[in-house]
Amino acid sequence: MMSGYSRRWAFGAFGAALLAGGPAAAEDIMLPDTMMWSAYDVGSSGYTEASAVADAMIKEYGTRIRIMPSGTSIGRLLPLKTGRVQYGWLANEVYFATEAIYDFAAREWGPQDLRVLLGRPAGFGLGCAADAEIESIADIKGLRVSRIQANPSVNIKVEAILAFAGLSWDDVEVVDVPSYGAALRGVVEGANDCAGGVPTAGIFRELEASSRGISWPPLPADNDEGWTRLRGVAPFFSPAVETVGAGLSDSNPGYLIAYRYPMITTYAETSEEQAYSLVMAMVETFDMYKDVNAVMPRWNFETAGQPPADAPFHPGAVRALKELGVWSDEHEAWNQNRLQRMTAVQAAWDAAQELALDQQIAGKDWPAFWSDYRNQNLQ
Structure with missing residues (x-):
């Protein structure tokens, strides 16, 4: 047995079920005794979800996990690049880093050889104070909108949403803030009127419960001209109908943009065994974290283990997903194209x-x- 690793036979109900119909689905899960993950700052959906999964793994395997929060793309990726953390719970900075654009066009960065393990589907929109009486994206003209320093992942989404109504940063009062958490907090505290984010962020729940209230200006899927303008800024987004999050429900859905967040991300050099073990550990502990909040069920491997994502899937993840029966020829073709x-x-x-x-x-x-x-x- 390798020293420095926790070892457990990963063969719960999911493994037994797969054995009944075919080959074994898992081998020994080997997690490091300690891990560090990076994520968005405290109060974000990504931090909350990473914390829930970490808590389950601590209880099940005894591995110690520390989460390093950061409100900027660089702050989440730099410790991954230097090896200080092993996995990042990341957003579209994964795409930007692989393409060497925005902050990652700097010579000290360049294209990063990243890989995804799992990534749940998410909705993103402009969370606005209800007392600003914003009914459409066009109504945001002249209002205060957060822009986050060193965070192209969020800023490009906000820019694309503004473009939906033919607006740009020049058409709003830009409120520059140092982090994602500060952007959302600013709406609660009255420093701005809108901030881009995921509806499940804890601070948006605070906004919903505050005297300001919350609204989500819609991006209807049937507005072809709007979506053409939006995709002119960011071609990798698509329409989403979101029912989970602050101010949203089955009877009051939000018409937002769809992407993957968080994406559990590492570098290509991470060993296949390590990546495989983390995916299988998430599958094995799913029942321990799936009810933490309304969005956690989306981490089931059938949903979170399918492309597209912002980077190719890691070979260790592909191995696990093949054994779990959810990796198809079409998924493999997508992965190879993304690698190319x-x-x-x-x-x-x-x-x-x-x-x-x-x-x-x-x-x-x-x-x-x-x-x-x-x-x-x-x-």
Whole structure:
């Protein structure tokens, strides 16, 4: 047995059920004695969900898990890059980092070789104070909207939502804030009128219960012109009807944008055994965390273990999902295409670096140089 690891036979009800109909679904689960994860800051949905899963694994396996919160994309990815944390519970910074865009276009970053283990479907919208009397995205013109420093994952979503109504940052009063939590807190405290976020964030619950109340300006799926404008900013979003979260219910759904959040993310170099074990441990402990809040059932492997996601799935996750019977040929084709795209981006980055060296491009001019090179050489 390897020292420094907790070992447990992962063969609960899910394994027995699969054995009845086919091959064994799990081997020994081997988790490190200690793990560190990064996530959005305290009060966010991602932090709450990571905490629930960590608590289940602590109880079931004895592995000690510490969560490092950060309100910025860099703050969540940097400790993953340096090896201080092993997994990040991340959002669209995964896509931006693999594509080397926004903050990740800096020379010290470049395209990151990231992989996803699981990622639950989520809705995202502009959570607005009900007392601002906002009925449509167009009504946000001239109002106060949060923009988070060093967080392109949230900011690009807000920009895309504004574009739905033909608006931009220039059409609103921008309130710059240092973190995701501060953006949401600002609406509660009256410092701004709207902030982009997931409806399940704890601070949005506080807004719902406050004197201001909460509303979600709709992005109807049948507004083709609006969605064309939105996708002109961020092509990887689609319409979502969300019924779980602050101010939302089956009788009062929100018409938001769909994406994956959180996505449990690591680097490609993480061993297959480690990634496999974490996925199987989440499956084995699912009953321990699925009722923590209304959104946790979406972490079932049938839902959270399917593409698309912002990066390819890790081989260890693919192995687990194949054994669990949810990884199809179509999923594998998607994964291979996403891997090919990342290889192309990495090759383009290397070529651009060499060309910039030949042309003596100054550091301050690199982001614009890389952007132009991307536009000319990557589809």
